Amino acid sequence: YFHNWTGNRVTCRDWFQLTLKEGLTVFRDQEFSGDMGSNAVKRIEDVASLRARQFAEDAGPMSHPIRPESYISMDNFYTATVYSKGAEIIRMYNTLLTEKGFRKGMDLYFERHDGTGVTCDEFRAAMADANDVDLDQFGLWYSTPGTPTVTYSSKFDSENGVFKLTLSQSSNSDKPLHIPVSIGLIDKTTGEEVVSTTVLELKEETHTFEFSGLENDVVPSMLRQFSAPVKMVSESGEVDEEALAFLAARDTDGFNRWEAGQRLFTSLCFQKLDGDVSDVTVKNVNEAFERTLADKDMDYSIKAYALTLPSESTLAEEMDVVDPVALRAARGAIRLATARKFQNELLDIYNELTTAMSSDKEFKVDAESVGRRRLRNTVLGYLTCIKETPEEQKVAADLATSHYDAATGMTDKMAALNALASMDGEGADARDAALQRFYEEADGDALVLNKWFSVQALANLPDVLDRVKALTKHPDFTLSNPNRCRSLLSTFTMNAAPFHAKDGEGYKFIAETIAELDKLNPQISSRMGTSLIQWRKYGEKRAKLMKGELSKLAEMKLSDDLFEVVQRGLK
DSSP, X not given: OHHIIXXXXXXXXXXXXXXXXXXXXXXXXXXXXXXHSOHHXXXXXXXXXXXXXXXXXXXXXXXXOSSOSXXXXXXGGOSHIIIIIHHHHHHHHHHHHHHHHHHHHHHHHHHHHTTSEEOHXXXXXXXXXXXXXXXXXXXXXXXXXXXXXXXXXXEEETTTTEEEEEEXXXXXXXXXXXXXXXXXXXXXXXXXXXXXXXXXXXXXXXXXXXXXXXXXXXXXXXXXXXXXXXXXXXXXOOOOHHHHHHHHHHOSSHHHHHHHHHHHHHHHHHHHHHTOOOHHHHHHHHHHHHHHHHOSSXXXXXXXXXXXXXXXXXXXXXXXXXXXXXXXXXXXXXXXXXXXXXXXXXXXXXXXXXXXXXXXXXXXXXXXXXXXXXXXXXXXXXXXXXXXXXXXXXXXXXXXXXXXXXXXXHHHHHXXXXXXXTOOGGGHHHHHHHHHHHHHHHTTOHHHHXXXXXXXXXXXXXXXXXXXXXXXXXXXOOTTOHHHHIIIIIHHHHSHHHHTOTTOHHHHHHHHHHHHHHTTOHHHHHHHHGGGXXXXXXXXXXXXXXXXXXXXXXXXXXXXXXXXXXXXXXX
């Protein structure tokens, strides 16, 4: 429906303008979904996805602006940058101009261009003219690749009650970008919000903003609602855990309250990775986790996301050199320690939610019901990661199996199957039984079978590569089905630890498969090829292995789609 209006009725003049219709349509879809459910929940989901996929794209050899300058195959630019980052650029118009101003711009855009093909500059002109503002500098976002960084520092003048916030920007643009930074200020003493959400317009390399009339020092809540697709870091480079713990408890912005908790989790994961865990960090994380568990007024979905650790891909984006095996071990250790410490509380919440849901006479898809399922499945994930002894393995498998048995929809069924797919030892029989049962219940349904393949490709098992190889021989798998390829092969490349195993067998398997796939479907082979081009992030040994597979592919006769990816990867 949204695409009919902002993708078809007014469309792009040429392929370079693809983000004009796709970014705008994605943004409208996001806003509608947020209005129908929870805006904070939807924003958390969209930003988590952006950081996991688009930020990685920005950091690799396929990095490109949302309006590409050139291409060999346009198929390679149906990307997270064009779609997801494109939506963030549209969102910045909405932030800068306000919803009312954005609507005025949209009305003028349709008035001028209904039934025609236009450019990104014409969209920007409609926004500017409708609101009588100059957006020429904002136009740099369309031609600037990569993720900008905004650094901040602050100082409180207690004598005059003035808080000074200095923001600086760096990007791949020769000139400063126009960056909206939404912030709020919370009183350190009272915990009250003393400055509600305010949009600061950073248009210079460095600018100091002043807030006067304050009685006490404040904690800034930065980049509220993720008002710009940037990385925000403190000038000192240090993590202010005291401020994060404060915001996790008191921030009035739902997104930033979640973000503060995620930053605390991130700090602890990296400490574990470095082998130097701080007792203060553990205390801050545990207090935030306990407070979240005990909060009876918090939205179910926000609570579920607040309890969830940052993903491996999100953590990897903050590292210069990534060891996926060590990262999984560190993150897994934090998750397990948290599950053990709060096992009784988690079990109480699980049982409480199970009882409440069992009284529902029909399956509901309202925001509360969706959130309740999401929270219960999050808690299930914690409880079933406790499986170090044979006894624990059996208990975890029994709980996941019971969850599967009671499932009334695919969400709960997949949560149970995800837990069971990574069971080993005493839980192996339950794993195999659940996978067979799910396959039989799919009864040949293509979409359900795709889930069956994906859940096995993502399993956290020592022999997952062998299992994936075996699944390529399964009667229901074929390279000629694009979605089946994505569900098994592309999904395996997202299972970072086994794909990036030190022996390079994951790279070899995918490269050989890509070569075969390219003869059938260049679009899918080129997408899959991007999994091999991020070698700069994975240390010398892994980089050599990945480049070796790319070099082998480069010697073959390739489609234009895959050729472009391989050549850019080898540069």
